[in-house]
Amino acid sequence: MLSWTIGDVTITSIPESVTPTSPRFMYADLTKEGVLARAEAAPWLRPHFVTDDGYLLQTIQCLIIDNGTDRIAVDTCIGNDKERHNELWANLDGPFLDDMAASGYPVESITHVVCTHLHVDHVGWNTRLLDGEWVPTFPNARYLFEAAEFEHWKNEPSLFEDDDVFGDSVAPINAAGLADMVTSDHRVNDQVHFQPTPGHTPGHISVVIESAGQKAIITGDMAHNPMQIADPELSSMFDTDQDAARVTRKRVFPGWADGETLVIGTHFGPPTAGTMRPDGNGYRLEV
Numbered sequence: 001m002l003s004w005t006i007g008d009v010t011i012t013s014i015p016e017s018v019t020p021t022s023p024r025f026m027y028a029d030l031t032k033e034g035v036l037a038r039a040e041a042a043p044w045l046r047p048h049f050v051t052d053d054g055y056l057l058q059t060i061q062c063l064i065i066d067n068g069t070d071r072i073a074v075d076t077c078i079g080n081d082k083e084r085h086n087e088l089w090a091n092l093d094g095p096f097l098d099d100m101a102a103s104g105y106p107v108e109s110i111t112h113v114v115c116t117h118l119h120v121d122h123v124g125w126n127t128r129l130l131d132g133e134w135v136p137t138f139p140n141a142r143y144l145f146e147a148a149e150f151e152h153w154k155n156e157p158s159l160f161e162d163d164d165v166f167g168d169s170v171a172p173i174n175a176a177g178l179a180d181m182v183t184s185d186h187r188v189n190d191q192v193h194f195q196p197t198p199g200h201t202p203g204h205i206s207v208v209i210e211s212a213g214q215k216a217i218i219t220g221d222m223a224h225n226p227m228q229i230a231d232p233e234l235s236s237m238f239d240t241d242q243d244a245a246r247v248t249r250k251r252v253f254p255g256w257a258d259g260e261t262l263v264i265g266t267h268f269g270p271p272t273a274g275t276m277r278p279d280g281n282g283y284r285l286e287v
């Protein structure tokens, strides 16, 4: 189990999947040979984030921030029983909730749910299927949605149009009265606040954790793979606005690359976290 301590706060990973992924799935023009060329220029990308045959090692996980009082679940993966266009994500029947409970986090104990953005792989466990209805998985949590992000996806088809992501994983939370609309710099508690990182989606946020002089960041999808740390110009085909995503990386990375802040990549393969330093035209992640 991956877990990190930041002052008085612990951050625990509950993975739903760790999968070697074709680069073309996320970066339209990037071949496996192109990935290996990038790994040649940035050797630290191997073996954790890029395989020897040019695949990307991608995690889908929930990160639970626990300060002893609040238990904040950041991003809720794909979820079970969802009808999805991507057959790897359709009608899952995984042990995610059992894994949460085994890690000390039964669903009733979660006080807040934060979605860095409202894509399919970040909202799935917001709800679960009970007697044919989508009901909130975390009955005692406030679900914090960035207001512009919520408004955008309320009116926009999902990444894959026939997936009703908003309808099965976001709207039922609002209908149940558990949703709070918040700003992109929202403070959740004394240790945890949002940092606006738009571009991947209009209201995308990263999550900052600060305690006892230590600091960590949860990236969300402003970088899908550490290749985007090595080269902040590299945008994903899933970015709503690829140029805005580049601008965001160039704006925030200098502040994160102090060699001390723990950067936890929402989709980065294990060990998932490291510290950043400037390196060439970009940065490197030291794990």
Ligand SMILES: [Zn+2]
Residues within 6 Å of the ligand: 119, 121, 122, 221, 267
């Ligand atoms: Zn994602």
